[in-house]
Amino acid sequence: MSVRHALIVLAHPDPQSFNAALAHAAARALTDLGARVSWSDLYAMGFGAVAGRGDILDAPAEGPFNLAREQGRAHAAGTLAPDIRAEQAKLAEADFVLFQFPLWWFGMPAILKGWVDRVLTLGFAYGLGRWWNEGPMRDKRAMLSITTGSPAGAYAPDGRNGDIERILWPIEAGVLALCGFTVLPAVVAYGAPWMTDEERRDHIDRLCQRLRALEATPARFFHPLSDFGDDMRLKPDVVPRTPGQHRP
Amino acid sequence: MSVRHALIVLAHPDPQSFNAALAHAAARALTDLGARVSWSDLYAMGFGAVAGRGDILDAPAEGPFNLAREQGRAHAAGTLAPDIRAEQAKLAEADFVLFQFPLWWFGMPAILKGWVDRVLTLGFAYGLGRWWNEGPMRDKRAMLSITTGSPAGAYAPDGRNGDIERILWPIEAGVLALCGFTVLPAVVAYGAPWMTDEERRDHIDRLCQRLRALEATPARFFHPLSDFGDDMRLKPDVVPRTPGQHRP
Structure with a gap:
């Protein structure tokens, strides 16, 4: 099924960066394929990164605050902050989401982690029992496009930084697959700061x-x-098939 | 060597939370052991989470912006933003750092990821070639104390969420070990929202x-x-010993 409506989420402080160039090239390629393209350029938007009481219009000013519970309540009541609802509306329309960011400290820049923390609320992106392959995002695809400082060898299975698949597990499994997204393999520009202009053009073409x-x-x-038992562990007859799960 | 000066970094929006209780109990225990305790309660401080030009007092308002490079230059020039320098001063004094946070989306809350992105600058927390076991933090110890929503089974090696050691790899390896910290095993409160008061007290005692x-x-x-070759992969005669590295 071809992409009808894409959302590009970009997290880089420099609008002239290689990350920005990748995001813009992706937008053009998707447009050429006939898709509508929505855009969340988090730095340009000044997107708030810190989840908390401010996300909930009718949050009590004091007293216990359980983020997930309050998010779920506010989602149901329509009292999530407007910037969160705007992002949820873009996500709801999209059937493909591309996340473009530099890998900082083996993870997402905080502004993007904050987007995850704040936008993917209970009730919207997951629900009690509605997650993983039964999650609300199960009719959407998602893909990471990232840049790294270290070269490819450092991210080999026996590399200094460890296997890139394991580094991305918390994002690809713990964010995307958990909400139900079909996850397409990440496109990685290794050693981006050291690339020549020609190598960058080649990588843009690759994306x-x-x-x-x-x-x-x-x-x-x-x-x-269905592969897991009530103890949330793989059933004895299931062979582990992911880089994140293995037999003890 | 006993702890002389501890830094506790807490990332939770609710000052009445179990996470806050754990951080305060840890502070008391460390004080009782004779340590001085410094404190970074990131939500209470309103700590800025978004790395960018604002971190650099003399950053050019426009033009290319490479965060790591600018951070390194500003660290050398003494032109990092005051909130970053204050955190670096606390870190420089500490010989033990405890990070207390809820695991959100298999990772740190964005406010803590932002602390990592902003505070652990080139020149201060790592330098070209000065990292991992040769990193600037190599005389300090660090430890994670975290809470999870899902129960322990989900974080077993064959659990639904994947092995907790692999989930923590980007933080324990990619942040802490990379800067040179000696990493002590994480203390994890599984299924924290479903714990009884007694179970919480027991867990606080355990910490x-x-x-x-x-x-x-x-x-x-x-x-x-020294275990890695010039290709940044384990030398052929080295047996992989971490959950992040394996032979392909």
């Missing part, structure tokens, strides 16, 4: 080619909920 | 007991730089 071939790109595998 | 027994707690192993 665009991937976007044109999304239908032919096998999704990453995550075990469905 | 305090760990703090009293730090000297007897074996640190987590990370391969030293």
